[in-house]
Amino acid sequence: MSLNDELRAFFDARYQQIPPEAREVMERAGRELAESGQAARALAVGDRAPRFALPAATGRTVTLDGLLADGPVVLTFYRGAWCPYCNLSLRALQRHHDEITAHGARLVAVSPQVPDESLSLTEKHELAFDVLSDIGSDAAKQYGLAFDLPDDLAAVYDSFGFDLQRGNGGHPRTLPVPATYVIDRDGVIRWAFVDTDYTARAEPADILAALAAL
Numbered sequence: 001m002s003l004n005d006e007l008r009a010f011f012d013a014r015y016q017q018i019p020p021e022a023r024e025v026m027e028r029a030g031r032e033l034a035e036s037g038q039a040a041r042a043l044a045v046g047d048r049a050p051r052f053a054l055p056a057a058t059g060r061t062v063t064l065d066g067l068l069a070d071g072p073v074v075l076t077f078y079r080g081a082w083c084p085y086c087n088l089s090l091r092a093l094q095r096h097h098d099e100i101t102a103h104g105a106r107l108v109a110v111s112p113q114v115p116d117e118s119l120s121l122t123e124k125h126e127l128a129f130d131v132l133s134d135i136g137s138d139a140a141k142q143y144g145l146a147f148d149l150p151d152d153l154a155a156v157y158d159s160f161g162f163d164l165q166r167g168n169g170g171h172p173r174t175l176p177v178p179a180t181y182v183i184d185r186d187g188v189i190r191w192a193f194v195d196t197d198y199t200a201r202a203e204p205a206d207i208l209a210a211l212a213a214l
Helices: 003-017 020-035 064-068 084-095 097-102 115-125 135-142 151-159 204-213
Strands: 053-055 061-063 073-077 106-111 130-133 146-148 174-176 179-183 189-194
Touching (some): 020 151, 061 064, 084 097, 097 106, 135 146, 135 174, 179 204
Antiparallel strands (some): 053 061
């Protein structure tokens, strides 16, 4: 089963359990984000990847330059540990981690959550790659991925118990559009997946194919 088949199966099993009024808000917000042109504003193949220096779950600072010194980089942005689609995606990347590193690449994940949240996620899913904290979504903004939740969707997330105020270090409204980039050693984006639909993610097989093509 592909990752997106797994994500669709999860969606089909869980979505009808969400109250109808909440589903209406989520669907409307999804349509508005898709129609906003956000995905088209994100960085794409051929663009130079903006540099960043972000804290890892362990507290040390990880820089894009430091990662690129070892080879190409697979950079994935996710919404947070509270998002089940993000968790499924990260676990799929972990299953393919050895194959990614076999191409000489480094895998790193970025979310707007504080390091403690990243550490909990890393330990829970036994992730072997760095999970970085982009508090305030400054890196996501540089990549053209950051957007602000509308008021009604933020209220729905609050009703679900997603404490984004705490988890995102006082920046509860700003999230990244889920995206994955393959960046070559010169810092140029050679493959990109960006989709405003948070239930769709980059397929590990496509990431591996992009690395093989470098």
